[in-house]
Amino acid sequence: MTDPLNPPPRKNPQKRTRIPTRPMPMRSRAALGLAAAAAEGRFMLQTCAECGTVQYPPRDACGACLSVELNWTDVSPAGHLIADTTVRTSTNVYFRERAPWRVGTVRLDVGPSAICHVHGDVAADDPVRLVIKLDKSGQGVLFALPQKTTPNMEDDPHMREMTCDPKFRRVLITDARNENAPALAQALADAGASLIFVGESEAWRPYPHRDALEKTANVKIVPLDVTDTASVAELAGEIGGKTDILVNNARFVRPGGIMDRGDVVFARDEMEVNFFGMMRLAQAFGPAMRGRGADGDNSAAAWVNILSVYALSNMPEFGAFSASNAAALSLSQCLRGELIEGGVRVMNVFTGPTEDEWHQPLPPPKVLPAALARAVVDGLREGLEDVFVGDVAKDLIDRWRAGPKILEREMMDPGGQG
Amino acid sequence: MNAKRAGYDGVVAAVPVTVPYQRYSKETAHWWIARALRQLAEEAGIKPSEIDGFCASSFTLFPDTAVGLTQHLGLTPRWLDHIPFGGASGIVALRRAARAVQAGDANVVACVAGDTNHVDSFRRMLSSFSRFAQDASYPYGSGGPNACFALLTDHYMRQFGATREDFGAICVAQRENALRNPHAIMKKPLSLQQYLDARAISDPIALFDCVMPVAGAEAFLVMREDDARAAGLPHAHIRSSIERHNAFPDDPIQMRGGWAMDIDELYGMAGVAPDQIDVLQTYDDYPVIVMMQFEDLGFCEKGDGPQFVRAHDLTIEGDFPHNTNGGQLSAGQAGAAGGYIGLVEAIRQVTGTAGPTQVKGAKTAMASGFGMINYDRGLCSGAAILSGDTA
């Protein structure tokens, strides 16, 4: 079993913060399929469309029949550890700093053998299940886990390198006024977050769940308005150096598209919160987080954006809101590219309509705050990049993958997806 | 069923050349290869312009290949080859060159492998070694070949009961041989206890299981027997050779090399049996692969490698002289020249020119090559049986 992680000591102010280093990020284009699978926590390998042979390492033609029709497919992650080693000297600084590092060869039941990272609770010849994780360079890597859950297995130091577990980490949730803020705070507290800052805008306006939020364990309400650059900068000055996970929960939602609105007033608000808000937060908190990606057990780990799944394809009934989320999604990709230098992950949680006043006339299913919070915590524990929460979001991503243009047309049909 | 292969009648290997190794070098691969070519020409008594066939192997030539070398070094060959096969380069070069000379495509082929070793070149070479390594092994601890061979060693030990002492016996014997080789990088004796106590590198591999990357070059000439005789050059006959790539792809982990597919042909073509091999030069980047070669090259059954090592003395004076110049484990691994070192030593042994490492009365030698850990295993294997004039 894994030794449980201890609460990290307070930082020694005389020690230089360790500069984040990374495992080698270079990959062939084919191998990037692993990152795509890891982003969603799926176990996928290339499978030959003609002969069915499962391939590994990723390649451009089937090693059995030379077909070039190789599709990334969900396959069984079961296998056996047939060899393992503990790397004690490495040519890569990242591994050198973290040595000894365990590596093994797993023979997959579906065919190929794979070199992979090995969890400390796996013993020689053990049956294992492989997962694909994103490493600190943001690339998908294979990780061999015990077949069954073991005590504290998430605390395995190499596992924790691949995940963004909230345990003992300090979190900032933006937008205390958002109806899902108490559920998010509670879920993160339950997951062991040591300190949960919740940003509150316009303290001069009361809101119903403030008391519940304030009473949540480890929660501290702090002033923060993501539309106010000075406010964001001020809070970053106070807690930017100890924000390990940032949950960008601020959103401005109004129904309506273009012509039914007749002005850009709400659209500006939507952009101010949903797009510029992220940018302000990133400019204020991003540099410190990027610099703290290797800062011990409570290093900066993740940036979470709660996005509308309609960022992917516009829902005309919420047309301008969808557009602001499309802009936010694009910006999050930019942020991902910038934070990856510090090994800090950007996780986008795509949600369908949420159970709140703005989606009140919409038919179910709608995403409840507790479900959203669970998705955020699970995603962080898994170390994901893309999470689709709720049936609507899951359905939409399936349709989007099948054909974005077809989905676009479906979205225009009032009787359809919208 | 393969057609019967023609022999290498009338073609010989001669002029074994070693450019003494250095731990690190500020020079380039071009420099080291030039030194080897110059030495080849001088020892053969020919002008460089008489070399009309050229075959080069190197990891550190980038962005050049053998083509760039011709202009750089002033060669105008009518037959040119570049063999990026790592530890199998020497055997493969010999095979290619022998056929070229035999067919009249070239008179004299210079086969050269050379690499430099800058302070950071090993790390850089590893990170871009191959696409599969880049995608699927280097990101896992970046232990390089140490980690890959550690996995093979771990599996082999569990499968066949080999012990650290068995691998140690191979390393200790090679060090003893190396002490006779003035060019060996390792100059101190190595005891089994020192081997066992050494710093762990990638379990179960420890320091003395690993080769020392160095700069250096190895070379030989392939030419017509008549020309060698006319020039008074000692020469080795090529009795047989094999090569194989990506053998046994369905083995879940490497337990055998491509030799196992072709070994009957190797002995059949040469008309000799394993017990007629007087001296063996295996590819020895890690002792586990040496043990596999004892098995796959027909000296014992699969899985009997540990027993074989325990039963034999692998030193120059022993009952099974092996890697007589110390091999890469003790002489150093000069990049692609590591794929030549055993073959060049084998030419010396059967021509009686090995000097301090000479095995008395060695007439027939086998040299084998193994190379390119493209991902989880070595893909290229080759072997040749050579004999001297008196064999």
Next chain:
Amino acid sequence: MSKATDPATLLKGLAQSLSSGAIRVIDLTHTLDPDFPVIVLPPEFGQCARFRMEEVSAYDHRGPAWKWNNFTCSEHTGTHFDAPVHWVSGRDLPDNCVDTIPVDKFVGPACVIDCSDGASKDDDFELTPEIITAWEAEHGQIPEDAWVLMRTDWSKRRGDAYLNMREDGPHSPGPTPEAVRLLVEERGIRGFGTETVGTDAGQGMHYTPPYPAHYILHGAGRYGLQCLNNLDRLPATGALICAAPLKIKQGTGSPLRVLALVTDDGGEP
């Protein structure tokens, strides 16, 4: 014309008094602060934009020798002026926008009705005709074309006490429709000013007409001043108000710096 009332002499005297401190300038303005409350409407309506500022450069790579900011806000953010066009009742009046209002309307006398005691006891305190006539009994009748400022000391409130928002909306003092009618129709005031976020009471939507100050004042071409500060430093009468909104084309209002000139003796003439 006596020398004492000669305009040139008066103006010169004013300058001298300002210089000597005999006439003091009091700032009736709150700082434009991103976190200063603004009026809150039901969320399906467009909202009053908060004051926001983005630094464009600060002697850095974005501009080595200069610092400047871009700011955004509503016409009705912070201490601000309401023009008649702001309300539907004033939409068709002449000169009803901040850029067309005659500029002499931006300087004028003010009467300050102190409701601070009542407002301290009742968040929904109402300014009634009775209070106005009682005030006039003490200070004389409100002159025509004067500003009437309702002092509540609301400007001293902070945080959520300022809007004082509850489930049924904000609760803050303001005038009854009858009081506004008295001021506008019988006294002919120039405008009405408050310390709260609007000229109307927080619950002003429940009067008839709803928001009577807005409706009646602007319907009669009169002006509003909101979010005033420091009214407790003004005399009941005698202060001169300078309240010039920004010259926004067809603007319905504007944040502005409101200044009061007062004399040392309290201003009673």
